[in-house]
Amino acid sequence: MTIVVYGAGDIGCYVGGRLLASGSDVTFVGRRRMADELADHGLRLSDYLGTDLRIEPGDLSYATSPAAASRADLLLLTVKSAATATAADELADVLKPDTVVISFQNGLRNGAILSTRLPANTVLSGMVPFNVVNDAGGHFHQGTEGTLFVQRDPALTPYERAFARAGLPLLEHDEILPVQWAKLLLNLINPINALSDLPMQTQLSQHAFRLCWAAALDEAMNLLAMAGIEPAQILRSPMSHLPDILRLPDFLYRRSDVLPRMDPLARTSMWQDLQAGQPTEIDYLNGEVVRLAESLGRTAPINARLVALVRAAERNRRTWTGPELLHELGR
Ligand SMILES: NC(=O)c1ccc[n+]([C@@H]2O[C@H](COP(=O)([O-])OP(=O)(O)OC[C@H]3O[C@@H](n4cnc5c(N)ncnc54)[C@H](OP(=O)(O)O)[C@@H]3O)[C@@H](O)[C@H]2O)c1
Structure with a gap:
């Protein structure tokens, strides 16, 4: 074979x-x-x-x-x-x-x-x-x-x-679609990681970056619920618990083990694409949340903003701190 x-x-x-x-x-x-x-x-x-x-x-x-x-x-x-x-x-x-x-x-x-x-x-x-x-x-x-x-x-x-x-x-x-949606929810961290220019573990140790991901997840999961799609459980806890865990203060978040184990140097492929000056997969990740919202007659402003920021970074790289990005997404 x-x-x-x-x-x-x-x-x-x-x-x-x-x-x-x-x-x-x-x-x-x-x-x-x-x-x-x-x-x-x-x-x-x-x-x-x-x-x-x-x-x-x-x-x-x-x-x-x-x-x-x-x-x-x-x-x-x-x-x-x-x-x-x-x-x-x-x-x-x-x-x-x-x-x-x-x-x-x-x-x-x-x-x-x-x-x-x-x-x-x-x-x-x-x-x-x-x-x-x-x-x-x-x-x-x-x-x-x-x-x-x-x-x-x-x-x-x-x-x-x-x-x-x-x-x-x-x-x-x-049923693979619920698995793909669950992975896509995890991938909503990709633009945040790419814009932070930090290894994932360092980025996740910072509360403001976790709040950015939680906001993108909340938005996507509300839309999925409206569309009647239940993401598969691919973590140790149901995906629906993830935003609350991310919002925990640092000392409590450090005790949670919901996310996959990772090396201190692990980064997302979107970060690698920006580093290499290549187009990213943003349209196929956060862009899908925006399309899902449109199909339901809704909007997805947080994920749409992340799409726009990554598009801008593909043309002109800039690094965001957690508080800066959180402020930008909250506007
Ligand atoms: N990397 C990760 O950690 C990771 C983790 C989970 C899932 N994924 C997913 O896995 C998929 C692959 O990601 P990756 O990181 O492995 O991408 P990658 O490193 O860019 O590898 C894809 C390779 O395929 C080449 N290619 C594109 N079109 C081709 C064609 N028609 N014929 C032959 N070669 C072609 C690309 O070359 P050019 O760049 O020159 O087009 C590139 O070398 C993506 O959907 C990604 O989201 C990645």
């Missing part, structure tokens, strides 16, 4: 690398700069629990042409959401009809985009709850805890053991 990771960047190299390190047949497809990085350094995969694995360059297959996906029995799509339609069009020309495709992306719409463009294939939506950073030396580090989620389907059966062997067991759900 050949697994192809399409759009192998941070998530793709980490998940594909763990599968390869545990004996699966994996081919990566992505950009020339990543192919060069892996050819120079090989892959190093580490996590917050102390796992540290290495794969030599000679043991890696990293292609830069979509044609390499023609071998896939299972294809993991790990491009950013804005790149999904283009990737799907490239894949439509090369995939076997029985290739199973899993979208391991944030956001709500990637599965539908893929299904429309790849009508012959089984397309499943997945969710990666943990965070991965790359240091440009072939090193990919999982900084927060979490297990891979995926839409339940019999087509996954042949691959379940491979993911478990890689230390990334698949948690299968009948």
Whole structure:
């Protein structure tokens, strides 16, 4: 069984690398700069629990042409959401009809985009709850805890053991939309983290930044309730408890353990995008809350403001303190 990771960047190299390190047949497809990085350094995969694995360059297959996906029995799509339609069009020309495709992306719409463009294939939506950073030396580090989620389907059966062997067991759900919304609620921290320019743990230690996230969450959860959508429980407590926990004073918040464990240096991919001068996924995260509000004849001013601030930061970077951002969102 050949697994192809399409759009192998941070998530793709980490998940594909763990599968390869545990004996699966994996081919990566992505950009020339990543192919060069892996050819120079090989892959190093580490996590917050102390796992540290290495794969030599000679043991890696990293292609830069979509044609390499023609071998896939299972294809993991790990491009950013804005790149999904283009990737799907490239894949439509090369995939076997029985290739199973899993979208391991944030956001709500990637599965539908893929299904429309790849009508012959089984397309499943997945969710990666943990965070991965790359240091440009072939090193990919999982900084927060979490297990891979995926839409339940019999087509996954042949691959379940491979993911478990890689230390990334698949948690299968009948209904993936509530899981995706739950992840999206967690991702509402992404713009706040990106604008703060701080590691997540440092940012969360500051009450004002926690209040910003709580406000964005309250707004989103009220809209979800109006739409009759109940987010799945992907934390140790129900998502509905999260805003109150974030509002706790520092000394009480420090005793809570509702959020996934994280490294002191873990950051969000939106922060990485701003650092790299690349467009962010803001339209597919807080932008979805704004769209949900519009569909209900409401507004979502806090999430809309976060979208606007990140758009501005994509053009012109500026760092916000917690009190500054809280004041801005309260205006
Ligand atoms: N990083 C995290 O910690 C994390 C955690 C959970 C979920 N996620 C989600 O996982 C998804 C992937 O994120 P990521 O951080 O891994 O992104 P990433 O590091 O940008 O990796 C995606 C890679 O795919 C490449 N690519 C884009 N279109 C392509 C195409 N048509 N053919 C081949 N390669 C293509 C990109 O190159 P270009 O940049 O040149 O387009 C990039 O190198 C996103 O939806 C993200 O929200 C990320």
